Amino acid sequence: MAPKYKLTYFDARGRGEPTRLIFAAAGVEFEDNRLTFEEWPAIKPTTPMGGLPLLEVDGVTLCQSLAIARFAARDVGLAGKSNLEQAQADMFVDEISELLPKMAGLFFEKDEAVKAEKQKEVEELIVKTYTILEKLSGSAGYLVGNRLLWCDLIFFNIASNVENLKPGTVQNYPKLAKSYENVKLNSRIAAYLAKRKETPF
Amino acid sequence: MAPKYKLTYFDVRSRGEPTRLIFAAAGVEYEDVRLSFEQWPPIKPTTPMGGLPMLEVDGKTLSQSMSIARFVAKETGLDGKNNLERALADAFVDEIHEPLAAKIPTLLAFTTDEKAKEDLAKEVDQLIAEKLGKCERNSGSVGHLVGNSLLWCDLVFYNIASYIEAYKPGTLQNYPKLAKVYATVKANPRIAKWLERPAGQYGV
Numbered sequence: 001m002a003p004k005y006k007l008t009y010f011d012a013r014g015r016g017e018p019t020r021l022i023f024a025a026a027g028v029e030f031e032d033n034r035l036t037f038e039e040w041p042a043i044k045p046t047t048p049m050g051g052l053p054l055l056e057v058d059g060v061t062l063c064q065s066l067a068i069a070r071f072a073a074r075d076v077g078l079a080g081k082s083n084l085e086q087a088q089a090d091m092f093v094d095e096i097s098e099l100l101p102k103m104a105g106l107f108f109e110k111d112e113a114v115k116a117e118k119q120k121e122v123e124e125l126i127v128k129t130y131t132i133l134e135k136l137s138g139s140a141g142y143l144v145g146n147r148l149l150w151c152d153l154i155f156f157n158i159a160s161n162v163e164n165l166k167p168g169t170v171q172n173y174p175k176l177a178k179s180y181e182n183v184k185l186n187s188r189i190a191a192y193l194a195k196r197k198e199t200p201f
Numbered sequence: 202m203a204p205k206y207k208l209t210y211f212d213v214r215s216r217g218e219p220t221r222l223i224f225a226a227a228g229v230e231y232e233d234v235r236l237s238f239e240q241w242p243p244i245k246p247t248t249p250m251g252g253l254p255m256l257e258v259d260g261k262t263l264s265q266s267m268s269i270a271r272f273v274a275k276e277t278g279l280d281g282k283n284n285l286e287r288a289l290a291d292a293f294v295d296e297i298h299e300p301l302a303a304k305i306p307t308l309l310a311f312t313t314d315e316k317a318k319e320d321l322a323k324e325v326d327q328l329i330a331e332k333l334g335k336c337e338r339n340s341g342s343v344g345h346l347v348g349n350s351l352l353w354c355d356l357v358f359y360n361i362a363s364y365i366e367a368y369k370p371g372t373l374q375n376y377p378k379l380a381k382v383y384a385t386v387k388a389n390p391r392i393a394k395w396l397e398r399p400a401g402q403y404g405v
């Protein structure tokens with residue numbers, strides 16, 4: 001029987017990886033549809049809001065990467081156990097997600113001088129964001145509450161990019177480092193990461 | 202007995218108004234704390250993430266405007282009837298709220314330099330056209346963005362749409378389904394009552 005969920009994104013981590021990590025952590029099968037950049041222009045006008053990722057489920061096509069990730073998290077039980085816990089997880093996701101467009105902008109910048117400027121900006125934003133997150137993070141080894149939630153996976157996804165940019169960054173933030181490690185050590189995530197194709201972004 | 206919820210924001214609509222609209226639509230009491238910009242600097246370091254709005258509930262403080270709004274929507278039953286509906290509502294919110302929630306009031310009330318105003322207006326015009334186009338394509342046709350009853354996404358949309366109408370009156374008439382959503386929200390008796398209150402000290 002076909003999987004219940006079909007995720008469409010580029011052959012990259014980017015804005016699709018959070019949802020892949022959520023399904024992986026929950027051990028839930030999904031169709032992982034990856035498009036090349038060449039295929040995209042023809043598909044773009046058929047999408048709800050002209051962007052990726054998309055998630056098809058029960059005849060409905062969802063868009064907006066965080067709306068999709070939150071939906072997946074709720075469906076598989078990784079959103080949080082109460083309204084309040086879910087809101088706290090959302091808070092972390094919102095704060096962390098401010099890094100993503102800046103890091104993408106840096107990654108895709110070709111002009112060396114502009115890139116140097118952007119790198120400085122990104123490094124400052126990382127410090128600002130990580131400081132806020134560290135202050136608010138729980139101390140049980142997870143950002144919120146006492147078990148793995150989608151916000152830990154969202155953080156792990158972005159923190160991996162930060163570690164590629166500046167290895168060792170997360171170690172300066174003990175509670176964040178613990179969340180990061182716990183995601184890596186989670187048996188389903190570890191298995192997923194071992195098989196995962198390497199992509200630059 | 203003190204209300205269960207305490208919302209703190211500036212005395213403007215912008216990022217705080219969606220939550221106020223949700224409380225209003227649900228008929229739920231809350232403490233509506235409004236700060237002037239002068240009051241902000243000493244309060245900033247006491248906030249979870251250095252920004253507003255924040256919502257205090259059950260001894261916890263939430264930040265991030267849409268996390269707060271989504272939480273209040275859930276508490277009051279205005280988030281959607283199942284996970285799919287909630288995700289569709291989330292997608293509209295993600296598309297429409299940022300960055301217009303801050304850019305339009307900035308343009309209307311807080312930019313004095315003529316050149317900066319011109320540049321910002323150009324940016325805002327482009328964002329409005331792009332985002333209203335996407336929302337119109339995906340909106341339901343019965344006066345609600347998603348499903349057939351008022352949800353928080355209608356209220357988040359209403360907040361931005363009212364700014365758009367203040368900036369360029371008549372814009373919504375080019376987007377029939379969205380115009381219907383706008384009219385439906387305005388006609389909701391609890392919202393109509395809320396909208397009677399005078400504008401905040403900054404007029405936006």
